[in-house]
Amino acid sequence: MLFDEMNKNDQLIIGDKTFSSRLFTGTGKFNDQKTMVAALKASQSELVTMALKRVDMQHRDDDILAPLIKNGMNLLPNTSGARNAKEAVFAAELAREALQTNWVKLEIHPDPKYLLPDPIETLKAAEMLANKGFVVLPYVHADPVLCKHLEAAGCAAVMPLGAPIGSNKGIKTGDFLEIIIEQANIPVIVDAGLGSPSHAAFAMEMGADAVLVNTAIAVAGNPVAMSEAFARAVQAGRQGYLAGLGGQSSQAIASSPLTAFLEASL
Amino acid sequence: MNFSDKIKEYQWDDIRLSIYAKTDTDVQRALSKPRLDLEDFKALISPAAEPYLEQMAQKSQQLTLQRFGKTQQFYIPLYLSNMCSNICTYCGFSMHNALRRKTLDMQEIENECLAIKKMGFDHILIVTGESERKVGMDYFKQALPVIKKHFANITIEVQPLDQNEYSELIEYGVNAVLVYQETYNPVTYAEHHLKGKKSDFIYRLDTHDRLGKAGIHKMGLGSLIGLEEWRTDCFYVAAHLSYLEKKYWQSRYTISFPRLRPCEGGMEIKSVMNDKELVQLICAYRLFNPEVELSLSTRESEHFRNHVLPLGITSLSAGSSTQPGGYAEQSEVALEQFEISDERSPAMMAEIVKKQGYEVVWKDWDHSLTAK
Numbered sequence: 001m002l003f004d005e006m007n008k009n010d011q012l013i014i015g016d017k018t019f020s021s022r023l024f025t026g027t028g029k030f031n032d033q034k035t036m037v038a039a040l041k042a043s044q045s046e047l048v049t050m051a052l053k054r055v056d057m058q059h060r061d062d063d064i065l066a067p068l069i070k071n072g073m074n075l076l077p078n079t080s081g082a083r084n085a086k087e088a089v090f091a092a093e094l095a096r097e098a099l100q101t102n103w104v105k106l107e108i109h110p111d112p113k114y115l116l117p118d119p120i121e122t123l124k125a126a127e128m129l130a131n132k133g134f135v136v137l138p139y140v141h142a143d144p145v146l147c148k149h150l151e152a153a154g155c156a157a158v159m160p161l162g163a164p165i166g167s168n169k170g171i172k173t174g175d176f177l178e179i180i181i182e183q184a185n186i187p188v189i190v191d192a193g194l195g196s197p198s199h200a201a202f203a204m205e206m207g208a209d210a211v212l213v214n215t216a217i218a219v220a221g222n223p224v225a226m227s228e229a230f231a232r233a234v235q236a237g238r239q240g241y242l243a244g245l246g247g248q249s250s251q252a253i254a255s256s257p258l259t260a261f262l263e264a265s266l
Numbered sequence: 267m268n269f270s271d272k273i274k275e276y277q278w279d280d281i282r283l284s285i286y287a288k289t290d291t292d293v294q295r296a297l298s299k300p301r302l303d304l305e306d307f308k309a310l311i312s313p314a315a316e317p318y319l320e321q322m323a324q325k326s327q328q329l330t331l332q333r334f335g336k337t338q339q340f341y342i343p344l345y346l347s348n349m350c351s352n353i354c355t356y357c358g359f360s361m362h363n364a365l366r367r368k369t370l371d372m373q374e375i376e377n378e379c380l381a382i383k384k385m386g387f388d389h390i391l392i393v394t395g396e397s398e399r400k401v402g403m404d405y406f407k408q409a410l411p412v413i414k415k416h417f418a419n420i421t422i423e424v425q426p427l428d429q430n431e432y433s434e435l436i437e438y439g440v441n442a443v444l445v446y447q448e449t450y451n452p453v454t455y456a457e458h459h460l461k462g463k464k465s466d467f468i469y470r471l472d473t474h475d476r477l478g479k480a481g482i483h484k485m486g487l488g489s490l491i492g493l494e495e496w497r498t499d500c501f502y503v504a505a506h507l508s509y510l511e512k513k514y515w516q517s518r519y520t521i522s523f524p525r526l527r528p529c530e531g532g533m534e535i536k537s538v539m540n541d542k543e544l545v546q547l548i549c550a551y552r553l554f555n556p557e558v559e560l561s562l563s564t565r566e567s568e569h570f571r572n573h574v575l576p577l578g579i580t581s582l583s584a585g586s587s588t589q590p591g592g593y594a595e596q597s598e599v600a601l602e603q604f605e606i607s608d609e610r611s612p613a614m615m616a617e618i619v620k621k622q623g624y625e626v627v628w629k630d631w632d633h634s635l636t637a638k
Contacts, residue, residue: 148515178301183512244305246295258323261573262542 010242012209014187015103015135015156017074019046022204023234024076024189025227026050026214027064035223037067042227049076049105049212052095065099076137078105084118085125092129104129105159106138115165119146123153130154139191142173147180147188157186159212162203163193166215170199174206181207197226197233204237205245268475270468272509273502278451281308282498288312297321302554307504310550311497319546326549326578329556338619339559339581339627340612341421343391344378345590346370346409350395352462354448355533356493356526358588359395361462368590369400372412377594379416385585385612388629389419391444393588396425396464403431410438419631421484425463426473432480439633444486445473446522449493450502454536458493474506478514485510485517486561491544492526492535500547504554511555520559520581521551525566541570545577552578564608571608576622584608584615 012019025045030036040048048068068075077095082088085108092104106129108122109115117140129136135156140146142160150158160180163169170193171177181188187209194200200211213230220226288309296306297318309315310322347369350359358365370378382390390413394401401424413420421442422435432443449455452467459465477485487506489499500523507519523544526535539547544566551560562571562579564586575582586606587593610618616626 182301183515185512244295246298257320258327258573258577259320259542259545261569262319262545 010238012187014137017047019210021046021231021234022210022238023200023231024049024210024212025217026212027068028214029218030223031218033064033067036064036218037071039217039223039227040068040073041071042224043217043231045231046074047076048073049078049214051080052077052091053081074103075099075101076103076105077101078107078139079125080107080109082108082125083110083121084108085121085128088121088125089128089132092125092134093132096134102133103135104137106136117141117161119143122146123149126150126155127153137189142176142180144176144179144183148183151184151186155186157189157209158184159189159191161192162190162199163195165192167193168195168216169193170195171202171206177203177208178206197229200230201233201237201240204234205240207241210234268472269506269509270471273450273471273505276502276505278498281501282495284308285312285497285501288314290314293318296553297325304501304505304508307550307554308501310553311500311547315546315550316542319542319549322549322553323545323577326552327576329552330576330578330580333556334580336624337627338575338579338624339389339630340387340616341389341391341561341581341583342382342385342387342612343393343423343583343586343588344375344382344413345393345588345592346375347394347397347401347405348590349397349400350462351397351399352395352464353460354462354464355458355460356490369405370409370590372408374591374594375409375412378591379413381593383416386616386628387612388417389631390417390421391583392420392422392424394424396462398425398463401425403427403434406435407438410435410440414439414633418629418633421486423486426470427476429476429480432477432482436480436482440482441631442484442486442518442520443477443482444520444522445470445477446486446488446490446524447471447502447506448490449499450489450506451494451499454494474510475513478510478517482517484520484559485514486520486522488522488524490524490526491539492537494537496537496539496543496547500550504551507555507558518559519555519557520561522561522563523547523551524563544570545574548574548578564606566607568608568610572618572622575619575624582615582619584610585612 012022021044023043023045024047025040025043027050050064077099079088079091082091088108096102106125108118110118122138122140126136126138130153137157137159138150138155139159147158163172189210189212190203190208191212194211194213195216203211217223217227285308292309293315296302296309348359349367349369350361353362354360419441420439422440423444426445455467474485489503525539559580560578561581563583619626
């Protein structure tokens with residue numbers, strides 16, 4: 001299959017890890033552990049984020065942790081719940097110790113209603129964590145300037161949001177995501193708000209390096225089937241991007257020709 | 267990573283062949299996309315795009331108006347010295363050319379500044395030959411305070427410098443630096459830059475990286491059209507621009523496209539670019555990058571400048587003299603770098619620009635805006 005050929009040379013590298021799947025997933029909101037494991041397996045995801053606050057770090061046979069480790073998934077602990085840089089750094093250090101990974105999804109939302117990321121505290125924490133040797137993936141607004149500052153701070157990727165987290169609204173920040181993708185020298189992972197497979201495909205067609213989907217899979221009527229649908233959509237979107245999308249037709253207005261002087265001067 | 271690392275991704279012959287392999291369909295696709303990539307740029311500078319020139323011109327004009335409005339920036343070069351320790355086959359200042367060498371002293375610089383101010387300019391482009399000893403940092407540090415008193419914005423086009431030197435010049439009031447790679451083909455580069463510091467291809471190639479790291483406000487790049495196959499060379503300019511914009515995202519960029527003209531010690535021009543092709547290139551640069559400034563010098567003819575002005579250009583020089591002391595003393599011509607083709611005065615040029623419906627911008631910056 002053509003896709004397999006294209007896919008072979010199209011691996012995503014973040015920090016020290018290489019991924020063949022560009023769909024990242026999360027562990028929240030599933031109605032039971034069995035469904036979660038089945039859905040994550042169906043997604044073929046190789047990176048799974050989990051809220052540190054939900055994990056029993058003393059026991060690696062914890063409900064969430066154990067099946068993930070068993071299935072060979074890379075863990076991406078997130079600092080969800082942290083309200084400022086100090087709390088986030090503390091959470092990341094705890095995670096590093098408990099889970100033996102220096103990867104962290106940096107999430108700081110002082111606002112408990114919409115869970116919107118705090119740009120100022122996120123930048124501060126990103127600098128501190130990068131200096132401490134963490135592979136930092138910050139969850140941020142689709143703010144191109146902030147993303148450049150985070151890149152300079154040493155982040156391994158940026159995770160701008162497509163829409164408010166958990167909203168399933170799709171890509172509402174498209175114009176800004178385009179700029180972020182165009183300017184970034186590190187991978188761009190569109191995170192939050194992707195509600196259906198077509199949203200994920202759209203993000204990938206735009207040139208996103210990966211997407212992170214959690215709610216849309218976890219709360220679907222059939223999470224396992226939805227998970228697979230997302231996996232396919234991400235692949236299709238990526239292939240579309242690599243194949244080179246055609247433009248939209250627009251005819252130039254034939255007013256007084258601007259280049260006639262060239263003929264006259266011959 | 268610097269551009270000298272990045273450039274390894276682009277093999278000269280592969281690029282040249284892929285440009286010439288572009289088809290109608292590739293050009294149409296490039297014309298219908300909102301945001302173009304380097305493959306689209308190749309299509310637009312390829313021979314396949316020639317039948318689409320009018321469409322390109324209209325789109326280029328529209329994008330330029332949308333971004334820059336109906337304005338044209340005016341600037342004027344001030345040649346401080348024609349001293350040069352390089353031997354370059356195409357340049358009037360080349361060390362082996364027997365011409366009267368002149369470096370302006372501080373009083374002469376003051377006189378030149380006053381003469382230029384009288385013409386209405388508030389932006390100045392300082393040009394020197396490349397002589398580390400005669401016109402190096404010490405000279406710049408003496409001259410810049412004299413110039414800064416008179417102008418709101420200083421651009422320099424001098425020998426490439428180290429990062430710390432650029433940082434220092436920024437403190438002295440330099441807002442923008444222009445350094446042209448001449449050609450991105452290392453073999454051809456070596457054929458034309460026979461002696462002097464300029465023969466170091468890589469040092470010159472990484473100049474914009476040093477500028478970016480020094481935090482320059484604006485930088486200019488370009489190739490000297492004629493040294494090598496122009497389509498391929500200009501692809502490298504576009505690739506260089508893309509690389510720089512991504513990395514030094516706080517800087518502004520400007521591109522020039524000087525065509526080789528006969529000068530003292532004249533040489534045969536390898537790749538002659540006609541007017542049509544220059545229009546194609548200007549429009550391709552604009553379609554590829556709606557934000558980049560495009561600058562047109564007085565090397566080009568009156569007729570050509572009048573017509574090409576509304577197609578994507580954002581800044582113009584006028585009333586230029588390429589010999590040191592050329593504004594105040596009106597001395598006999600024998601010192602110049604290249605011949606001027608459009609000799610209209612700035613006032614005349616401004617009239618023409620206004621007639622075309624553009625406002626002339628003489629001042630667009632102030633030193634007080636540069637935070638220390």
